[in-house]
Amino acid sequence: MSEDGELVFRRPAALSDVVTHYCPGCMHGIVHRLIAEVIDELGIRERTVGIAPVGCSVLAYHYFECDFAEAAHGRAPAMATGIKRTHPELVVFTYQGDGDLASIGTNELIHAAARGENITVVFINNAVYGMTGGQMAPTTLPGMVTTSSPYGRDVKRQGYPVRVCELVSQLDGTAYIVRRSAYKPAEIRKLRQALKIAFQVQMAELGFSLVEVVSNCPTNWGMTPKESLRFVEERMIAYYPLGDYRVRDEVKTLK
Amino acid sequence: MVGTRLSGWKGYRTMKILMKGNEAIAEAAIRAGCEAYFGYPITPQTEVLEYMARRMTELGRAFVQAESEVGAINMVYGAACTGARAMTTTSSPGYSLMQEGISYMAMSFVPCVIVNIMRGGPGLGNIQPSQGDYFQMTKGGGHGDYHLLSLAPSTVQETVDLIIEAFDLADKYRQPVTVIADGLIGQIMEPVEFPDLKEPQRPERPWALTGAKGRKKNVITSLFLDAHELERENLKLQAIIAQIKANEVRYAEYWLDGAEIVVIAYGTAGRIAQTAVKRAREQGIAVGLFRPISVFPFPYDRLREIAETAQQLLVVEMSAGQMLEDVRLATCNRVPISFYGRMGGVVPLPEEILDKIKGLAGTGS
Incomplete structure (x- = not known):
């Protein structure tokens, strides 16, 4: 409280008052909070339905104070479609990692985007399967060592990373496709703004919105949190450039 | 709302x-x-x-x-x-x-x-x-x-x-x-x-997930x-x-009174078997039909009762014999069970089933 008793900072109403299971230094906590802040700001907590993935954020439904479903691995965009088509007045978002969204769930993602479903996808890309203990993901960088690419990802044998924003932004059904990060305060502010716009795009029924967050994994990258942020800034963003990949003209008029 | x-x-x-x-x-x-x-x-x-x-x-x-x-x-x-x-x-x-x-x-x-x-x-x-x-x-x-x-x-x-x-x-x-x-x-x-x-x-x-308005989240x-x-x-x-x-056990029974042979079939196979059983009855064979409508739950109890009076069972399916296993479970093989199945999308003709019934009745050619 400030001197005159004005509340200047508090937990967002959309964020549950519980301890998360996330590792120290992981960006999930930051992104959860930003989503909750945006839900509060837009006043939509009581009509928002979230869909948790399979992966590190499988328990995301414990951390938000809105209705939630837990999807099968990769199927969140299909589930979101079913919810949104039946109840267009709800605000529906999925929260998915790179294994969930860019590997096992590519089909569901691409077609939800192509149909222009009025849903919002929050995509956490940390280039590794976190929950299963650090295996190669579709977004693992070339040369990056994981438990299933122990000699470093060899693109000749293990293929190239999938750049989701570049891929999805080709689809006409998409309205707002952007890539952000959260490795420093300025980027966190930009990410918050992007999340807000993504929800507004859905509420204005402009089409499919996706915010990719270039994220970290100190635990499975074998780094300190600080080292992992440097890796995000220097290596991850070099392969996954931050920016706007598709912003339909109508989006620019949103207030 | x-x-x-x-x-x-x-x-x-x-x-x-x-x-x-x-x-x-x-x-x-x-x-x-x-x-x-x-x-x-x-x-x-x-x-x-x-x-x-x-x-x-x-x-x-x-x-x-x-x-x-x-x-x-x-x-x-x-x-x-x-x-x-x-x-x-x-x-x-x-x-x-x-x-x-x-x-x-x-x-x-x-x-x-x-x-x-x-x-x-x-x-x-x-x-x-x-x-x-x-x-x-x-x-x-x-x-x-x-x-x-x-x-x-x-x-x-x-x-x-x-x-x-x-x-x-x-x-x-x-x-x-x-x-x-x-x-x-x-x-x-x-x-x-x-x-x-x-x-x-x-x-x-x-x-239901309808938005957590005026209630705790679902x-x-x-x-x-x-x-x-x-x-x-x-x-x-x-x-x-x-x-x-x-x-929720459901089934249909046809001509079971005095039936010595009971044909057991569901769905399309049950419908075709119905024609075959009717013809067999017209030829004086004591045969009836038991048609499960709920395949889960399977009508184990009713089938067990039927097996107490029937002398033979004939299971007809458009498969290699899958419901057959449930019939065996129901009857504990207390009564001889024959099977007639067609696979690969072949739909059995009533005549084929009639021939099987006749064979079991000892009146076949």
Whole structure:
């Protein structure tokens, strides 16, 4: 409280008052909070339905104070479609990692985007399967060592990373496709703004919105949190450039 | 206020019409108050999708042609999570693809209706009628301990009646309910009567995801990391299955009085067997027919009683003998059991079954 008793900072109403299971230094906590802040700001907590993935954020439904479903691995965009088509007045978002969204769930993602479903996808890309203990993901960088690419990802044998924003932004059904990060305060502010716009795009029924967050994994990258942020800034963003990949003209008029 | 897709519901008057089985399934679902349909084209069920594409859109209800059966079942899962009456229809290979989503729905207690118009298999098989998915339909199908209520009609009329009932049963048990038919029932045209239907009287659904307005948040999940908690959820599911077993056994009996031979067949095979048994009766053979309508729960008790008086049983299926195993379980092999099955989409002729009956009666050529 400030001197005159004005509340200047508090937990967002959309964020549950519980301890998360996330590792120290992981960006999930930051992104959860930003989503909750945006839900509060837009006043939509009581009509928002979230869909948790399979992966590190499988328990995301414990951390938000809105209705939630837990999807099968990769199927969140299909589930979101079913919810949104039946109840267009709800605000529906999925929260998915790179294994969930860019590997096992590519089909569901691409077609939800192509149909222009009025849903919002929050995509956490940390280039590794976190929950299963650090295996190669579709977004693992070339040369990056994981438990299933122990000699470093060899693109000749293990293929190239999938750049989701570049891929999805080709689809006409998409309205707002952007890539952000959260490795420093300025980027966190930009990410918050992007999340807000993504929800507004859905509420204005402009089409499919996706915010990719270039994220970290100190635990499975074998780094300190600080080292992992440097890796995000220097290596991850070099392969996954931050920016706007598709912003339909109508989006620019949103207030 | 969460809008209902059934706003403007005026009810339906009785309608008698000549209709293809698949179209009748679609119309029955619409009349039962289906609010959301998601499907993927696959022969021999595609007419359901086509009919729904036209009618659901006209009625302002949800329809999506999904990218796959995996997508379709997860859209059903999503829609059903909001408490909407949701349905998908498919055929065998598509039903295989849906197993993941179905297992999730069973464990998270989410009702829906799923129709499998079975075709020849395994693999890509063909598009002819088959009953090769009996195990998958009755023994679980996906991973984990569950069984779905599974109803097997033998005519288009019975299909309509069971589809309408399936939605109420799904509500009652908070589980997916399946209707298991085959390509013949899907494709045949028959006169069918749709009953008067008013807006469905549905149980309260306090669990549904409709936005946490004026209440605590709802979560629908099948994830229970603590072993004891997951066991408790399993016990809840098993209690529902026990209720289904106690309440939902259905079967039809034909000419069982004094029957020394009892033919046991369901669905299309049951219908063909009916013709064969009738002819055999006309020739003086003491034969009857027992036709399970619920294949899960299987009518074990009634069949056990029948086996006490019958001298021989003949199981007829369009498979290598899947229901046959349930007949053995029911009767503990107390009475000799013969089997006649056709596979690969071959539909048995009444004459083939009649020959088998005659052989068992000792009056064959």
